[in-house]
Amino acid sequence: MELAKVIELKESILENNDEDAQVLRDELKEKKICLVNLMSSPGSGKTTTLLALNKYFDGRLRWGVMEADIDSSVDAQTMLDAGVPAVQLHTGGMCHLDADMTRQGVRAIEETGLDLLFLENIGNLVCPAEFDTGAALNMTILSVPEGDDKPAKYPLMYEVADLLVVNKIDALAVFDFDKERMERDVRKRNPDMKIFYISALTGEGVEELAAYLMEKTKEWNA
C-alpha cells in the first residue's frame, strides 16, 4: 500500500473549535465516513485493538486509521503492514488534536474511500478529552493494569466518551481490578456508557466490539 505518508500537522488558527468540529462532522456525515476518535493512556493497547478488529472488519467494510503521535511513525507502518490504509500524523509536541488538525489528516486519507475511519489520538487521558475532533463517536480504552480508579481520577474523559473498552482482561488474574467499582464511577458521570471487556492479545470479546462498531458505522452512513 502506498499511503505511508507522514503529515506534519499545522496548529489550528481557528478560535472556535466546537463550531469547526460540527462543520467537519457534517461534512463527514455527507460523505458517509464514520469517524471514531480513539483515546486512552499511553500503552493501553490502542493500536493492538485496531489490529484485532481488522480480522472482523476485513472484507466487510472499508476502513482506515489516522495515527497521531508526537514524532514517531511506528503505528502507521504497523497498520499498513496489516493491509489497513493508514497515515501518520505528527503533532510536533502537541498533546491533543482539535478539529482542524483532524481535518488535515482526513484530507490525506479520504481519497482511499472509507466507511469507517479511526483517529488514534495522542496517548493522554487529559487533553484529548477537551477537544471535539468532529468524530461521530468517542471511544476510550482503559487497560486492566492501569487500575480501576481511572474514571474517578480523569472524569472528563469518561464524560465525553460514548464507548469504553476495558482491555487486557487476560491480565485480570495478576492485577487487583474491581470491575464494579470502575463501572460505578463510570455510570456516575456517564449513565449511558456502552462498555466492552476485551483482550486484544487473545481476541476475547473483540468480535462483539467489532459488531457494535460495524452497526454504528451503518447507522451513521445510512
Next chain:
Amino acid sequence: MELAKVIELKESILENNDEDAQVLRDELKEKKICLVNLMSSPGSGKTTTLLALNKYFDGRLRWGVMEADIDSSVDAQTMLDAGVPAVQLHTGGMCHLDADMTRQGVRAIEETGLDLLFLENIGNLVCPAEFDTGAALNMTILSVPEGDDKPAKYPLMYEVADLLVVNKIDALAVFDFDKERMERDVRKRNPDMKIFYISALTGEGVEELAAYLMEKTKEWNA
C-alpha cells in the same frame, strides 16, 4: 495527621516559567528541601511506589508528598493514612504543573519540616515534561504493561528525566517487554539516565531506589 488539605491551584500569571522555576529551586536549596518531580502515565504506580519507599524512608529522613490531581483527593488521603505528610493539589482540569503552581503546594506543606518532598504530577507523559517545576530531580515511572516503546513515542519525557523507574516487573512474565530495546531508546535521548527496575507491589528493587533517593537528598541538602 492534620494536613489533609486540598489546595485549589491558581493558574500562573508569570510569563517566564523557566526563570520562575530557577527561583523556586534556589529557594528550596537554601531551605534544604530536595524536591522530586514524579511523572508517568496514568496507572503506572506513582502512589504505590511512594508507599513502598516509605518502609525505607521512615525514621531515616523527613519526607512528604504533594499529590496533584485534576479533581479527586484519594491519593493524599492514602499517604496520610500511611503516616506520610501530604497535601492534595487540584489543578482544575489543567494537565500539568508549572513552577508557580508547585510553589503554592510547597507553601502548604513546608511548615511540616521536610528533607525530601515529592510532587506527584498529573498522570500524563506529554505536558508535564514541558514545564520545569523547580525540582532538584525529575523522576519518571514506566510500568511494564505500558510497553517498551514508550521512550520512542514520548521522547521529551525521557529527555528531561534524571531517573527512570521501571515498575511492575512482577508482570514481566505476562507482557512482552524488551528491556534492551527500551534501554537503547532511552540512552539515545539520555545517555546518563539512571534506571531502576522495581515492583512496588512485591517490594523487589525498592530498597536500592530508596538508598539512591536518600543519597541524592543528602547531596542536595549538604
